[in-house]
Amino acid sequence: MQRTFLFFVSIIILFLPSLASALLSLELTRGVSGAIPINISFAISGQPPENVASVISNDLQNSGRFSVQNSQSVDAIVTGQVSQLSPDRYRVSFQLKDAYHDKNTAQHVLISQNYTVSAHALRPLAHHISDLIYKQLTGIRGVFSTRLAYILVQRSSGPARYILEVSDQDGYNPRPLLSSTDPIMSPAWSPDGRRIAYVSFENQRAAIYIEDVSTGSRHRVSAFPGINGAPAWSPDGRKLALVLSHTGSPNIFVMDLTSHKLTQVTQDWSINTEPAFMPNGRSLVFTSNRGGGPQIYEKNLSTGATTRITYNGNYNARPSVTSDGRHLVVLNRTSGLFNIAILDLDTGVFRVLTDSSHTDNESPSIAPNGSMVLYGTLNNGRSVLGMTSTDGTVQLQLPARSGEVQDPAWSPWVS
Amino acid sequence: MKQLKKLAQIMIVCCGLTALSACSHLNHNKNATGDDVDSAGVQASGTGEGDSFADNNANGSSDSSSLVSKKTYYFDFDQNVVHDADKPAIIANADYLVAHSNVHIVLAGHTDPRGSREYNVALGERRANAVLDLLKSHGVKDSQIRVVSYGQERLASPGRTEQDYQLDRRAVIEIGRG
16 A cells, blocks of 8 residues: 655644634644654534534644545544434543554454544534544543633724733633733743733723633732742642842742742842743743843752753743653844744753744644643734644744734643 | 023023024924024024913023923934933923822833844833933932833834834823822
């Protein structure tokens, strides 16, 4: 059997109609050569409100690592069935088959599952099936069931309106968490994905709030004079690193969320900001201009030792670390251009992930499986979100349907 | 007559301290006939002061009220140094605040949209603090001023050219919001 290698360079808009509405529409702009050809077909009986096959196809196609085909000359085949049992009850079954192994062999069927769900669970179930297929065929845990947080800015009529919103990873099911006539910044998901910390300028002063994503209830955790910024959760969810300037200049503090007690981490007159915990919780990386311009430093919270991490270019900021602790993603400026870059902390290899097709890239946020980075960028002067794989091969963009979108945060695994 | 002389003295001191262009700037809107007077012509103070008596009762001299009305100060790229041309206006605002200690202001710092958002919040605060330092050195109390930095979150101009960026890099005095 011939393997077909496909190389996508064109823009593919894969927005298929369904009852769920999307504020962001996902557009794959570049996929990998060597994308796995796959065929997906589901038999439907009844009137399910979601097209499960389309959701799975879009998920896999938009990952850039699969090429969904109509033909049967593929590497993998997904067959399934959606049957309506009663007005709000559906039975969904599917099988993932390896096309290279004969039907009669044990290796042919890789996964076989069935579920009984209500209508509103059909879309999440489809994403879960995509996760299973993705993991089975690539070895990497899929992020199709994760969520995105971002800030929408609407300027069309009158003063600007800022909205903190959460959506599915493909842009569907947007839900506002906060709407304001003052800016909102720096959304940060708690490690359990249940809360979001953010900076709000309501009442024309910066303050940090923590809001429960499902109930919308929130409380204010920091409202010192001056800057209250850049909230970042510790891996155990018990502490929040943040930036305060009431001591005279921006420094990093860690707040114990139970006692609200503050511990000062940096203590100098430079700009220290954008803290992020290393996955072992024992040190913080952060942006500091103590060396002249912004670079990334790491401070060990027990020994107090601080080391500089970045040396490429004269501007490195907004650090985040992959969950295995081995890569650092930053906003880098070289030759006047802002790009998202990834640094291998073991080898020192530094790679730029974004390309010149977008300008003014910013605000990178890593997917929990470490394979994709979500970031803010400009497209024809309009703020949109972009996604790039950490090997730079897959590129997507997510414009808002109306207004502008910025400052995104990828959720952790949602339990 | 005494008041006239005092106003003339203030004006002369003012013009002596600032750049010529700033001088003409200050008086740009104050000529009754709407003519654009150049810096030398500003010394033709009779006309300007004539306006001031007609227009301004509550706030004292027209010159200091035109200075006070200038509440937005611009900064160069990557800088938080107050332009010399802005100092008289900031000082005039300081004088006003010292004379009206019940008035509170919010001093807001801003940047252009390039770079990292939270880092830009810190840069914006440095700009606001530069104005704050000048106000405080002229007697304004901490309790009358609140500083907030919006970084790049409240751009003055939606465009992405150098001209737009210049309008974004600013510190602004807003009166009356505590």
